[in-house]
Amino acid sequence: MSVDLEHYLVVGSILFAVGLYMALAKRNFVGVLMGIELMFNAVNLTFVAFSRFVESPNPLDGHVFVVFVITVAAAEAATALAIAMLLYRVRGTIEVDEINLLKW
Amino acid sequence: MDDTGTVVAFWMLAVITVGSALGTAAVRNLIHAVVFLVISFTGVAGLYITLSADFLAVTQVLIYVGAISILVLFAIMLTPRGDRGNQEGFLRLPAVLLSGLLAATMIFVALDTDWNISDRAGFEDTATDIGEALLDKFVLPFEIASVLLLVAMLGAIVLVRPEGAVEEE
Amino acid sequence: MILAKWYDFRTIANPVGELLDQLRDWGAPDWVPYVVSSVIAIVAILLWVILSVLAFIWIERRVVGLMQNRIGPNRVGPFGMLQPVADALKLLLKEPITPRAADKLIFLAGPIAIFIPTIVVFAAIPFGERMALADLNVGVLFLIAIGSINTLAVFMAGWSSNNKYALMGAMRTIAMLISYEIVQVLALLGPVLFVGSMNLGQIVGWQDEFNTWILFIQPLGLLFYIIAGAVEMNRSPMDIAEAESEIVAGYHTEYGGIKFGFFYQAEYLAGFAIAAIVVNLYLGGWTLWGLEEWVPSWLIFFAKLYGFFFLYIWMRGTLPRLRIDQLMTFAWKYLLPLALLNILVAGGEVLLWREAELSRNVALPTFAVVNFAIAGIAVVGWARVLGHARKDHRGGRATLTQEVGAVFYEGAANP
Numbered sequence: 001m002s003v004d005l006e007h008y009l010v011v012g013s014i015l016f017a018v019g020l021y022m023a024l025a026k027r028n029f030v031g032v033l034m035g036i037e038l039m040f041n042a043v044n045l046t047f048v049a050f051s052r053f054v055e056s057p058n059p060l061d062g063h064v065f066v067v068f069v070i071t072v073a074a075a076e077a078a079t080a081l082a083i084a085m086l087l088y089r090v091r092g093t094i095e096v097d098e099i100n101l102l103k104w
Numbered sequence: 105m106d107d108t109g110t111v112v113a114f115w116m117l118a119v120i121t122v123g124s125a126l127g128t129a130a131v132r133n134l135i136h137a138v139v140f141l142v143i144s145f146t147g148v149a150g151l152y153i154t155l156s157a158d159f160l161a162v163t164q165v166l167i168y169v170g171a172i173s174i175l176v177l178f179a180i181m182l183t184p185r186g187d188r189g190n191q192e193g194f195l196r197l198p199a200v201l202l203s204g205l206l207a208a209t210m211i212f213v214a215l216d217t218d219w220n221i222s223d224r225a226g227f228e229d230t231a232t233d234i235g236e237a238l239l240d241k242f243v244l245p246f247e248i249a250s251v252l253l254l255v256a257m258l259g260a261i262v263l264v265r266p267e268g269a270v271e272e273e
Numbered sequence: 274m275i276l277a278k279w280y281d282f283r284t285i286a287n288p289v290g291e292l293l294d295q296l297r298d299w300g301a302p303d304w305v306p307y308v309v310s311s312v313i314a315i316v317a318i319l320l321w322v323i324l325s326v327l328a329f330i331w332i333e334r335r336v337v338g339l340m341q342n343r344i345g346p347n348r349v350g351p352f353g354m355l356q357p358v359a360d361a362l363k364l365l366l367k368e369p370i371t372p373r374a375a376d377k378l379i380f381l382a383g384p385i386a387i388f389i390p391t392i393v394v395f396a397a398i399p400f401g402e403r404m405a406l407a408d409l410n411v412g413v414l415f416l417i418a419i420g421s422i423n424t425l426a427v428f429m430a431g432w433s434s435n436n437k438y439a440l441m442g443a444m445r446t447i448a449m450l451i452s453y454e455i456v457q458v459l460a461l462l463g464p465v466l467f468v469g470s471m472n473l474g475q476i477v478g479w480q481d482e483f484n485t486w487i488l489f490i491q492p493l494g495l496l497f498y499i500i501a502g503a504v505e506m507n508r509s510p511m512d513i514a515e516a517e518s519e520i521v522a523g524y525h526t527e528y529g530g531i532k533f534g535f536f537y538q539a540e541y542l543a544g545f546a547i548a549a550i551v552v553n554l555y556l557g558g559w560t561l562w563g564l565e566e567w568v569p570s571w572l573i574f575f576a577k578l579y580g581f582f583f584l585y586i587w588m589r590g591t592l593p594r595l596r597i598d599q600l601m602t603f604a605w606k607y608l609l610p611l612a613l614l615n616i617l618v619a620g621g622e623v624l625l626w627r628e629a630e631l632s633r634n635v636a637l638p639t640f641a642v643v644n645f646a647i648a649g650i651a652v653v654g655w656a657r658v659l660g661h662a663r664k665d666h667r668g669g670r671a672t673l674t675q676e677v678g679a680v681f682y683e684g685a686a687n688p
Binding site: 001002003004005006007008009010011013014015016017018019020021022024025026027028030031033034035037038041044045048049051052053054055056058059060061063064066067068070071072073074075076077078079081082083084085086088092093094095096097 | 105106110111114118121122125126128129134137138141144145148151152154155156157159160163164167168171172175176178179180182183185186187189190191192193194195196198199200202203204206207210211214215219220221222224226227230233234237238241242245249252253255256257259260263264
């Protein structure tokens, strides 16, 4: 009984799929954002799994990528939540179905 | 990796992580969904430890659990008459189909491909090597990332400044 | 000079190591020694933590009482020493009330969520020679990361109470905690720069090898970490968010009974964790310039820890409470630039030490003198620059400005 690369990839795929579902289907802006964060986590997990298991001249590049992904995810979460608060202030709601000013 | 401790830890953490992610999508209350998301983040940090990525695990806890979760909770709190439910919109069925198909495809590719697995043991001291790489090979992305963080911070502050605050200065 | 015999209790690793060797001789599978040593360490840490909290409830109340010129608890046992037992029993036997409109799941999860990080922090701390439960290579970052989970627990407690004052207290507490986290990280980076590793055992070993405490070469870092630690503990003079005269009890207003007991002891545990971090990073850990060969290393560690925690009790009894906006201004405008300056100077000194290949007897005293000078100049100068040290801010003597009502003077002609 051992744990291989495939196990981590399956976990990452499931996390990514759940995050994608939330990003597409949730009615609340914060729900969409949570889905995006789940997708980031899935991608990071896959990076680290590959860096650990796969033959490579510099295996730690995967870890450095993850550091950058975490950084960008933090910046994106801050900006997205600022936008959410501004949307609430302007439109009075944070449901993504109601924010449809450009709808024909 | 086939010692008993790692296997047990992996299965427990995988169940916790995936279960919490499904809980985030499934619960009806938004705050409960955020709590499940935090548990999922911690599960991923535990999975990093089983992959001997110690620096990344503590960084994940510090940034995701310690900061991004607080951001999400503040956003929920500062929109008082916003929707506090976690229900889905009208795209529910297509989203389920799409994500199910995507998961099936990725899992099939992951299980079917012959990855070039190496017999390397776990990493020894990732923090030192990551630090050296950040300042040696990846110094340009490092600097750009810091500028990006600065811009994001300034942007968030400017965006949510209350109306009329500029005239008070 | 520590013998490797099982009866040498100067380090607990000796009897435990003997037990593990016995287990291996009896043919146990590979994971059994690891699990057994972990279980023994966890039980020992939990026991120590509970006993320390109980003792310090009494010590703190007596000492603060004596500082405030009153007696403190003295009724429950000889000198009031059973007061903690009475407190614990009272908290256990109280009715656990949950508000009807509270979010029950998160309301119950709040005390658990505040207890877990404050206990997990003790896993990475070396209590003595070879006595760390997990000697992590990223020990310092682990301590900071686990400490940052406290903010979530505070939010959960404040939100689920469904009480707008609890929520306000929780918001203020979270704002304080995240601001001082940055100061904490920067203050803890100083010793890491000098030692070159985030491993707590190696930091203590560096202080042992170079025969110095990092306190002497990083006084500004220690000062900032003491302040940031006091804020992380929600402790006076920074307890604006949970002080009784300000906001009833802040984020734990609605909690009673043993749930409040969890929050109460989490404050003490956070204090012990911060004191343990300071003792390991700045005060030399379990070493004492050679005394650890006769005295058990963990006794030295506990003596330093309790002695340092007395400083926090002293601060509580003496200093007035800070307002929330004073706290936030202090963190962002005063502490953060000075902490960055501290890192800059520390980095420069380490680089100078390596490049010029100075011997330690030249480098360390120079760095100590230079750092103390920079600390003094920076602390006073930056306060002047920010405009906080003007002469008219100092309190003057009280003067009589107005007399109202009927005023009768003794011996004079009265109307």
